[in-house]
Amino acid sequence: MTDAAAPDGYAIRTDGLRKVFRKQHAVKGIDLEVPRGSVYGFLGPNGSGKTTTIRMLLGLSSATGGSVELLGRRVPEALLEVLPRVGALVEGPASYPYLSGRANLARFDAADPTTDPRTRADRVASALDRVGLSHAADKKAHAYSLGMKQRLGLANALLSPRDLLVLDEPTNGLDPQGTREVRNLIRSLADDGTTVFVSSHLLAEIEQVCTHAGVMRAGELVAQGSLDELRSAGVRTLTVRTPDVGQAGSVLTRLGLTPRHEGGADVLVAELPSAVLAEDVTAELVRADVRVRGITVGGGTLEDRFVALTGEGFDVAA
Incomplete structure (x- = not known):
């Protein structure tokens, strides 16, 4: 203790x-x-x-x-x-x-x-x-x-x-x-x-x-x-909305991220390690002439955190 x-x-x-x-x-x-x-x-x-x-x-x-x-x-x-x-x-x-x-x-x-x-x-x-x-x-x-x-x-x-x-x-x-x-x-x-x-x-x-x-x-x-x-101990998620999906995906991959399509054809989502700053990702996208319509960072949810810890699902209904 x-x-x-x-x-x-x-x-x-x-x-x-x-x-x-x-x-x-x-x-x-x-x-x-x-x-x-x-x-x-x-x-x-x-x-x-x-x-x-x-x-x-x-x-x-x-x-x-x-x-x-x-x-x-x-x-x-x-x-x-x-x-x-x-x-x-x-x-x-x-x-x-x-x-x-x-x-x-x-x-x-x-x-x-x-x-x-x-x-x-x-x-x-x-x-x-x-x-x-x-x-x-x-x-x-x-x-x-x-x-x-x-x-x-x-x-x-x-x-x-x-x-x-x-x-x-x-x-x-x-x-x-x-x-x-x-x-x-x-x-x-x-x-x-x-x-x-x-x-x-x-x-x-x-x-x-x-x-x-x-x-x-x-x-x-x-x-x-x-x-x-x-x-905060959970996984952070980076979401990028852009018409230049292929170009953005290359930038994210170069930064060590693993982008995936989720939520629309113009949306890329990737797990964001604690060592990678969202500001640096944004700067690299802009430097590569990627047209960024939006970029957000979300903390891992409690549900994600608990499932990762226990290996089992929870009843999340009220």
């Missing part, structure tokens, strides 16, 4: 975290660094070790090796002190099917020895309102749709103020409107100073709401950082 920030600058910090099931290495020595106040997207294909990692972070599963710090305290040693400051929704919400949403939350709240029973009704009502379930508060949980059950799980995680919120696939089962509401909720929590750790395979959702991300592949953390850092 780097020393770019002091330990208390991270809401989550792991060092060589490992999990072995018999002979299967599910998590292979990962070093997570989740800055306080960030919205951190934990990405990876199914089976890459995301949920196993989350379970170790929360003390739901013991680590085979390595260490974990939550909110600056070592866990599992300080779990009883730290967990009241952490809200979580892991592997889908659990509820009592024949109790109402309101009664479920009241029961969950009563199980927390740090809460004040005199203000329980207010906390429950506030949590239901925040996830848009006030209208169904007295409906039995077994009659909830999958999306409503997901909202109830989120409400449970928000019963008390949290310094850290850990969400495993929080938009699972939600319609587009519900997904948008959860996205807005995450933003509002981050604005209030809560660090939000979101595990997901929905790339579009991560890109819209997160400030940082980490990418898992087969139990390994293959990249992490701010979204801008991850984008």
Whole structure:
């Protein structure tokens, strides 16, 4: 791990975290660094070790090796002190099917020895309102749709103020409107100073709401950082629009690029190495009397970056 920030600058910090099931290495020595106040997207294909990692972070599963710090305290040693400051929704919400949403939350709240029973009704009502379930508060949980059950799980995680919120696939089962509401909720929590750790395979959702991300592949953390850092590490693309396609192609080839036709007969596209400046390419084209109608440089997309890192596709639909 780097020393770019002091330990208390991270809401989550792991060092060589490992999990072995018999002979299967599910998590292979990962070093997570989740800055306080960030919205951190934990990405990876199914089976890459995301949920196993989350379970170790929360003390739901013991680590085979390595260490974990939550909110600056070592866990599992300080779990009883730290967990009241952490809200979580892991592997889908659990509820009592024949109790109402309101009664479920009241029961969950009563199980927390740090809460004040005199203000329980207010906390429950506030949590239901925040996830848009006030209208169904007295409906039995077994009659909830999958999306409503997901909202109830989120409400449970928000019963008390949290310094850290850990969400495993929080938009699972939600319609587009519900997904948008959860996205807005995450933003509002981050604005209030809560660090939000979101595990997901929905790339579009991560890109819209997160400030940082980490990418898992087969139990390994293959990249992490701010979204801008991850984008900048991707492939840049040069697009040239010109009527002199053949002449432009010769110039690009001479500069070590590999041009290809894409998007029209007058368009050439090539990957642009970091060592090659777009200004130099433009100057060479002009020097060769190529009539340049337009030239643009695009950074590699997050989708391209993640597919390159994992070797697998992502569900990019919202």
